[in-house]
Amino acid sequence: MSTVLALPSKGRLKEQSIEALQKAGFPIVQADGGRTYRGAVDGHPDIEVSFLSASEISRELAAGTVDVGITGEDLIRENLADPDSQVEIRVRLGFGHADVVVAVPDVWFDVDTMTDLDDVAAEFRQRHGRRLRIATKYWRLTQRFFSGMHGIQVYRIVESLGATEGAPAAGSADVIVDITSTGSTLKANHLKILSDGVILKSEAVLAVANRQRPKSDQGKLDALVKSVGNAI
Amino acid sequence: METRFSGTAGEIARFLERRATEPVNIPVLQPADPFLDMAGEDLRSRIFLTESETGDSLCLRPEFTIPVCRDHIAKNAQTPRRYGYLGEVFRQRREGGTGFLQAGIEDLGDPDLAAGDARSIADAHALLRHVLPHGQLQVVLGDQAVFDAVLEALGLPRGWQQKLARAFGTSDQLETALAELARPQNPAGQTGAVGKLATSGDQTSLERHIAGAMEQAGLPLTAGRSASEIAARMIEKQRLSETRLSADALEALRAFLAIRVPLKQASKTLMAFAADTGLDLGQRLDGFETRVREVGKHAGLVDDIVYDGAFGRALDYYTGLVFEIAVEGSERPLIGGGRYDRLLTMLGSDMDIPGVGFSVWLDRVDKLAGDA
Numbered sequence: 001m002s003t004v005l006a007l008p009s010k011g012r013l014k015e016q017s018i019e020a021l022q023k024a025g026f027p028i029v030q031a032d033g034g035r036t037y038r039g040a041v042d043g044h045p046d047i048e049v050s051f052l053s054a055s056e057i058s059r060e061l062a063a064g065t066v067d068v069g070i071t072g073e074d075l076i077r078e079n080l081a082d083p084d085s086q087v088e089i090r091v092r093l094g095f096g097h098a099d100v101v102v103a104v105p106d107v108w109f110d111v112d113t114m115t116d117l118d119d120v121a122a123e124f125r126q127r128h129g130r131r132l133r134i135a136t137k138y139w140r141l142t143q144r145f146f147s148g149m150h151g152i153q154v155y156r157i158v159e160s161l162g163a164t165e166g167a168p169a170a171g172s173a174d175v176i177v178d179i180t181s182t183g184s185t186l187k188a189n190h191l192k193i194l195s196d197g198v199i200l201k202s203e204a205v206l207a208v209a210n211r212q213r214p215k216s217d218q219g220k221l222d223a224l225v226k227s228v229g230n231a232i
Numbered sequence: 233m234e235t236r237f238s239g240t241a242g243e244i245a246r247f248l249e250r251r252a253t254e255p256v257n258i259p260v261l262q263p264a265d266p267f268l269d270m271a272g273e274d275l276r277s278r279i280f281l282t283e284s285e286t287g288d289s290l291c292l293r294p295e296f297t298i299p300v301c302r303d304h305i306a307k308n309a310q311t312p313r314r315y316g317y318l319g320e321v322f323r324q325r326r327e328g329g330t331g332f333l334q335a336g337i338e339d340l341g342d343p344d345l346a347a348g349d350a351r352s353i354a355d356a357h358a359l360l361r362h363v364l365p366h367g368q369l370q371v372v373l374g375d376q377a378v379f380d381a382v383l384e385a386l387g388l389p390r391g392w393q394q395k396l397a398r399a400f401g402t403s404d405q406l407e408t409a410l411a412e413l414a415r416p417q418n419p420a421g422q423t424g425a426v427g428k429l430a431t432s433g434d435q436t437s438l439e440r441h442i443a444g445a446m447e448q449a450g451l452p453l454t455a456g457r458s459a460s461e462i463a464a465r466m467i468e469k470q471r472l473s474e475t476r477l478s479a480d481a482l483e484a485l486r487a488f489l490a491i492r493v494p495l496k497q498a499s500k501t502l503m504a505f506a507a508d509t510g511l512d513l514g515q516r517l518d519g520f521e522t523r524v525r526e527v528g529k530h531a532g533l534v535d536d537i538v539y540d541g542a543f544g545r546a547l548d549y550y551t552g553l554v555f556e557i558a559v560e561g562s563e564r565p566l567i568g569g570g571r572y573d574r575l576l577t578m579l580g581s582d583m584d585i586p587g588v589g590f591s592v593w594l595d596r597v598d599k600l601a602g603d604a
Contacts, residue, residue, distance in 0.1 A: 110465040151405040153272035171455035190449035
């Protein structure tokens, strides 16, 4: 059996992943000069490399079609129903940093914390005839944070697959849950992060699918994980 | 009404008929928005959602109360009305089955709230008595209105009353809210020009300032929170920044939440509580006492009921009575019910229509009936 290693198929994340593996002694060779989504590791014929979207990597790890992969922790926590039992995050790679945050219009001068937002949400329907709307593509993380951690029940999620920061100004949502690395896009859109509104401090991680595999495969996998861990 | 089910379902269908309820047919596939709007997004992961070809969000009915009320509104039906239902509801679970049989009665539009409450408990009690003749029934009764009355009598700021009222029924959330209010409040963020205006309490200038900032940020001035709403809340926060929940108030609240007595003694206990804490609950307990009297008119009911000061349901359409019925030895309640006077207007009714009802988990009943 060969081990399937999944890497992000594009952008900075792809470059940095390949770089991290190179440093660990696992040089990635992409077939056909980078035009296909398959690859190999020089000197490790039993590792198959598959280039997928970062989101897909998290799902395929859970499904078990990928043994080990590099993707964002945010995607693992968002896409998987039970991330801690489905995959194991073995190495935090120190790149791809991004926080998943709750942000509100910065003119909401009275709202600094989740407790404030709870007050606002509770009265929203009475004042405006509808529930408070949150634009996000992270509905699972949002729901766990709002309902699970802060006991806020009454709000509606408006699914937003892009340009989420624009939703409050467009009037399609009141607040947002989104990813930010520098905060500059939020600022440009007149949004502020709540002081206790960081849902997750995410970065790129090397994650392994939790499942039984032959001893020799597991050994090779562990060796890969160890080398990557030592190299960063 | 669906009566193709086994177990006690047939018995219960006949029981509902005898109790003069009108059978109501609720389609299995329902628009999802009313459920998510009323119960919150938390429900999303527990219901079966799907989408119509035109993009509408649909779900398998997760319960009956909301669709029964929507059906009533859509038919523009006369009140009072007693609807009975029996059928499957669907919930996502990691383990075990996902379809559950539920039956229940929703009583809409009876203006006599105390009598309606008592009748709903009596219906639920009689239903279980009928299908489980040998079990010892235990009814737990709670009342949001009594808790609200205590908060009001304590003279807490309105915002605090609301915060505590909405945590009512969820003990750890209530604990968190109490702990938070017992700490000095934090006026963080109220600095700079806006902070100064908030401190001065000049609502008009503050509002103007905020409206200007909103315009600059390109926020729609009509779609969401208004400048006046933000200004008012800032001033309120400022005003409360140096106060905190007093030790006396905290102690009184804890004493109240610890009350758990047979319903027959509840009024006396509440009066003793009022006297001990020096709270003037006055007429605020009248509704409670009237309900106890109404319950007394149903034979063999009152002795099975316990009043629990802390028992409630953290949903904003529940307004007063909540109850659960279990059989001694059953892990989970077999019946849950309560009064939801705010639900029908929230679902779009032009008229205020009071409502009270309950539903019974037939699978749990059948399991006990089978064991007996």
